[in-house]
Amino acid sequence: MTTTPTLVPAAATTAPPARRRRRSPVDPVQLAAGAAAIATILLGWWAATLAGDRVPSLGETVDRLGSEQALGELWGNLAISMNRFVLGLVVALVVGAALGVLMGLSRIADHALADLTMAGLAAPAVIWALLTTMWFGFGWLTPVTTVFLAALPFVMVNIAGAVRAVPADLVLMARAFGVSRTDVLRHIIAPAVAGSTVAAVRFAIMSAWNGLLLAEWFGSTSGVGWRSRYWYDANQLDGFLAWVVVFVVFLVVVDQLVLGPVERRVTRWRTA
């Protein structure tokens, strides 16, 4: 019948669309639909190459990706970017989680940080990329700081939501009945917090990845963002598109193949 519309999972107003949870991961209809979707995308791409002669074909793009790999640019730049990405993201997760827990527990902290978080959510990542480029030049600090600043408000908002989702009355009752601390953590707090925490990581990754690319585009001489700019500046769109494929594949893999199953697993207790 009518499923309840859990629109955006307690996340920011700027959250990406929430996808619906599904029970069985392998279902023939879904498989067929997914295959049809991929076929449509490829068909659309092919149609675009016919329509506009500046659009590189799939073959050219794949060739270029192969030659990038042969030149040793593909994995090297990916590794450099991943390094910066993970560093900035981990710092953002740690700091954001601390501030988020504070916001969830204390009303005063919530009121104090709400407006600043809101401003952080509203600020476009490009401004951080441009500012850090001017401040720090072409070093590693530029992308790392941008990643950190782009991810931070998303982590704060979602972790604060996670903390608020802890059922206080259940915790009190558990304490009254002498349930051990680890059991409370394991059976009451962890399940309540899990969903929003995954959302925090997911939105942080989306936003941070966007920031990383911009920072490397404007202020770096290595990394995936820089490499895609290299091809763009050389007016070789097949090179640029090859890197776009890498960006999108990265997101799809992280979100749909890693975080998606994790989310399904940690929210499996929900009946909705």
Add this chain to the structure above:
Amino acid sequence: MTSTVVPTPGTPPPAPAPPPAPASGAGPRRTRSGGSPRWLVSLAAIVTALLAWWLVAAAIGDAIVPSPLAVADRMADIVVTGAALEHFVASIGKILAGFGIAVLVGIPVGFLMGRSAFWTAYFSLPLFVLGNVPGLTYAVFGLVVFGVGATGPVVVSAMVAVPFIAINVAEGVRSVDGHLLDMCRAFDRSPAAVARHLYVPALTTFVFAGVRYGFAMAWKVEALTEVFGASSGVGFMIRRAYQEFQVADMLAWTMLFIVLMVLIERGLALAEKRLFSWRKDLA
């Protein structure tokens, strides 16, 4: 359909909305106001942040980190000279055009998704990609395909907004009561009547929610596209300030952007509450 969206510019008083307000006691979530004097705490926090900024700026003493006063000065200039009005109107005009296209595309797509599991699965990957592709890709796409001009930002904001509209419309279609549909069939209602009395009321709420959630995302990507190539709009002005190394100007435009974004978002939230308060018990 979205013609009712326009948030009256004068009204939005920030969050708490003290007037009579049909705030419907039924609505369980939201409005956690009350307790400590909220505005005082947030004001203190903002002042502290500005003070910290001012101290950092004073310590560095270089135009590369302008003081908040210098930025405020530039903001006042930009507003007084009318540049703010000109460029924000330009940006928002492009966004509105983009959302118009997104609604036209998103409603049929969302309708299909709401009615069949196949189409839900079919559209889920393309919509995920559209909604999550890094902004950089959109910006370059807009520039390469449409050149410097208004078309790029319009198309890009439409592409960003489509997933929000479609997914919300799908939820809206799913929210239509199946028993009511059966009853309409039993009593031989015309499809037009079913659409008018069942689907339209259900969908308007969800389309509005889609617009609200998509707005911030779409505007950020639109501004980014203007950074890469445009002849007007906020992003274009930020780009110009960057090239002239005018950090104060960059920050001034960014602050105005953030303030306006927050105001619009609160305005939309308020409008949503007012317009659809009758429906809260259903959702």
